Amino acid sequence: MSICIIPARGGSKRIPRKNIRKFCGRPMLSWPIKAALDSGCFDRIIISTDDDEIAMVAEEAGAEAPFRRSAELADDYTPTVPVIVDTIAQLNLPDLTPVCCLYATSPFVTATDLRSGLECLEETGANFVVSVTTYAFPIQRALRRNQHGEVAMFDTAQMQTRSQDLEEAWHDAGQFYWGKAAKWKTTAGIFGDGSQGLVLPRHRVQDIDTNEDWQRAEQMMRLLQLDSALWT
Template structure:
């Protein structure tokens, strides 16, 4: 069995009620649920939440909310992996036989079914992999970053500051959309950013953190532009 787990707690300080705030006409949470359903990858789609309103909206859009997440797993300091381990453990105790789990973040309106399908195909055909997750390339070489000091400016890496961009290794960052993994790897708390993982590299226009009102506005503009693209 393959399951999707979407963490969606009620608290959000920078954008209040972010997970169910209307985004282009729908609650934000509706998008990852609909994308997971459209992908056809999952036997069950679980929303993990401590909030009754979020739970109701999750069910309206086709996800399951088997139980309320404990308060100690819904604070500002609880990591995603701890939530996934908890939800997997609950499902396994109920007799579910789960081989793979994909954690999908709740604020991912730019996520597509094709991305989930491609990452699943990569994970399933390479037995040595524990995870496949979404990532994007840094647009500027991070080796040539600068630091502001009390006296002025200095290079972050003095050995690289004078090199041409094409002579520096490309670098990538977590896109913060999804993490496909083997159940055993999640339960063993194996690191995601390690040699047993691979990245599904996404173009910049499909990646947007949503932590501020400016982020939210930009994501809506990107989403609206993507809706205007002809089907491929």
């Protein structure tokens, strides 16, 4: 038995109603739901939401919305882990249940990604499996820019270091996290000891927090759809 939990509150500020806004012709939320359905991984796909319209869209896409999230867990400052723990409690899941937190704004996630995450969780015994990708530019060469427009390196010691000699850096791809129910209930975060990174290609990773992000993501999706060999 495996469970997918998709957090999708109604109060997004920077992109209003982004969880159900049309993305390349379909509600944003429907993209990860379809990947979850196609993966064959899940006995249930649950939406954790405080919003009736989001719940309706999710159910039309093939997910369940069996309860409404409390206001205390639906404000701008609520982190992900308490939302997943709340849903685990609502469903009364056994401790060994594999639980995948899948973000509502993950249109690039694939069924293969989700299956690979579950396989990694089971085969490695990891506490969590996190979707990750590489930075496009060495973070050791990052610049800061002040209010006057002046720039300076964060670490001047790296000024003369060749980029190919710098350690490769990774970041959370912001698509999904796998972990057993007990681990979700006993952790404050998912990036501690015992977490495995499941590598995703950069061309399928895009945060969607601003309208510029949204436009870029739609352009990426259209390119991917033009090349069915990439969209698997």
